[in-house]
Amino acid sequence: MRGYVHSIETMGLVDGPGTRTVFFLQGCPLRCAYCHNPDTQRRAGGEPYTPEQILEVAKRYRSYYGQEGGVTFSGGEPLLQGEFLAACLQILKREGYNTCIDTSGFGNPKYYQQILPLVDTLILDVKAFDRASFAELTMVDGFQTYLQFLASLEDSGFEGQIWVRHVMVPGWTDNEQAMRRFIELIRPIWTRVDRIEILPYHTSGVQKYERLGLPYRLEGVEPMDKGRAKELEIYANKVFAEGLKAQRQEQAEKLRGQPEKPEAAAADLGKSALLSILRGQPLFSDLAEEDVQDVLEQVVLADIKAGEYIFKTGDPPEFMYLIYQGQMKIFINTMDGEEQIFYIYRDGDFVGGLNLLVQTPYRYIGQALTDCKVVVIPKAAFDRYFYDSPVVLRSVLVKSFERIRWAEDLIQRLATSNASMKTAGLLLKLAKRIGVETEEGIRLELSMNREELGSYSGLRRETITRKLGEFKELGYIELVGNKVIIIKDLEALESYVL
Ligand code: SF4
Known part of the structure; x- marks a missing residue:
């Protein structure tokens, strides 16, 4: 397989973190009015390279990469040579290189799932903030394609960081309102964004157009004032940080404060009530009729006041708890002394089943958030009546799986602190x-x-x-x-x- 490389920069310092070897791939479907490299746009041309040859070049400069540096694919539009790019990234990743692509999001989506999981840093060029300006600037009616690319990043398995770049042309987007639209536009990727840069438009590429005999569409437009571009970059970063903060607070709220169900009328919860509770729980649906009385003798319906602890870290696996009414939070205290809540359990949820099954102490703290009624099942009863119950085992496994997924999501949310x-x-x-x-x-x-x-x-x-x-x-x-x-x-x- 061969790809076509327009040129190579061996010690790039601006195309991704650290020092990088930058491969500018040939071909681009866009025709940006300010493009500094119009010679990369044509699909034909460039030097043929195999992925192995790309690796050879990267190897030569590896010692300069340091902790952050590596290999960048830019262009042109690197996604245009999707199959080749995927092959290069695979081979580079296998050898442990840090990877980056500099893209406007215009390639063949069928390769995205091969490419994007292998990218550590994605430099995303945001051309314009609405369909009309996008078409005017790039001469392609591609705003929708661009939005689809943004939306599909996560689904394509991308897990890296994103640097967002926007070239600011005087009279086009050099105002605060445009910056707010810019930040709103990239909302689907906020949690991955590590950096937002405004690049002031300059005219140093104009001669290339003359040489190539191409018309220059921004003829007469002055270079963007660098100071003003910096001010707007600072403004955009502030809008972004505030938006992200609000988004994270919203997520944290969701995690903590799920709306309470209306409280059931207080009932006299004696053994007969306990019996109907057990009968009404899908968890106990295959409890044999002849065992019911025995189970009732052993389980306890505990009234737990808001704020009381149900179990603490290190408690031995002696009970399983089924929440009949109320809410319980499961959390740990972090090293900073802060409370990290993992789950909120409510009516019908249970906790401790897995601990009893695999005999491990509690790793978290369970505390009643509201007054709770909790069915407490001692280990002896669990072992005797539930250990072999397919319904109980299945429920414990399904719940454990759901909780692992939930925890993974949480970890991801925490890890997205960029x-x-x-x-x-x-x-x-x-x-x-x-x-x-x-x-x-x-x-x-x-x-x-x-x-x-x-x-x-x-x-x-x-x-x-x-x-x-x-x-x-x-x-x-x-x-x-x-x-x-x-x-x-x-x-x-x-x-x-x-
Ligand atoms: S996307 Fe990049 S290479 Fe393509 S036309 Fe625009 S500036 Fe030039």
């Missing part, structure tokens, strides 16, 4: 602990180096250095040597974290 959030979070933590108010801002005298700062916040040294640089450019902080950071805009940092 590098910006982690860096902002770290700075805020430090501000609280060691920050000194000064006239210039909150001064942090650090005892940690970048490496330690990185590991403290779960980031690599290069990433934290890059993020601090970005925050500096956005005017949030000032860096004084390696050991002093001055926070200039606390509010901006706060908008990144919950």
Whole structure:
């Protein structure tokens, strides 16, 4: 298999994190008015390369890549050579390279599921924010295709980070309203976005058009004022951070506060009520008639007040609990002393079945959120009457599976704290602990180096250095040597974290 490469940049510093080898692939379906590389647009041309040859080139420069760097495919539109790109990424990933593609989202979707899971960083070029301007700028009525690409990223198995870029042309999108539309447009990918950049339009590619004998459609348009572009980049980043924060708060709310069911009228819950409760629970539907009385003797219906604990971390697996009425939260206390809620259980839910089956102590804390009525089944009764029940076993397994999926989703949500959030979070933590108010801002005298700062916040040294640089450019902080950071805009940092 061969792909067609327009050119190669061996030590690229702007096309993805770190130092990278950039392969500019030939061909692009768009005709952006400001395109600096019109010679990459034609599908014909370029040098033929096999994926193995791409790997050979990458190998030559590997020692320069450091922790963050690697290989980038740009263009043109790299997705246009989908089959070749997929083969290159496979071979590079097998060898442990960090990968990046710089795309506008115009390729053959049939290759996306092969390509996107292998991409660590996706640089997404956002051309315009509505159909008409998109068509005017690119000469292709492709806004819908573009939106579909955004929407399909997650489903295609993409798990990397996204850098969003927009080239700002004077008179087109150089205003705050356009920036708000820009951020709204990329809402489907918010949780993956690590960086938003505004690139000011410049005219340095015009000569290429003259050489190629092509008309230049932005003739007479002045280069974009860099200062204004930076202001709007800062504004766009703020709008994004605030939007993301609101989105995460909403998710957290959903996780915590599922609406309560109306309380059933308080009943006299003696043994006869307990019997009807057990009978009404699908979980006990195959309990033999002759065992019912015995089970009733052994299980207890406990009234638990809101705030009381049902079990704690480390408790031995001695009971299974079935919630008849009320709500219980399952959580742990994190190392920061914060409560991390995993699940809210309610009427009909049970907990502890798996612990009894596999004999492991409780790892979490169960606490009543409301006054609860809970059926407590001791291990002896469970072993005797339920251990061999297909209905119980199936229910325990299904529930466990559902909970694992739920926990995976939660982990993903937590992991989607991107590098910006982690860096902002770290700075805020430090501000609280060691920050000194000064006239210039909150001064942090650090005892940690970048490496330690990185590991403290779960980031690599290069990433934290890059993020601090970005925050500096956005005017949030000032860096004084390696050991002093001055926070200039606390509010901006706060908008990144919950
Ligand atoms: S997408 Fe990129 S390569 Fe294609 S026309 Fe636009 S600027 Fe040029």
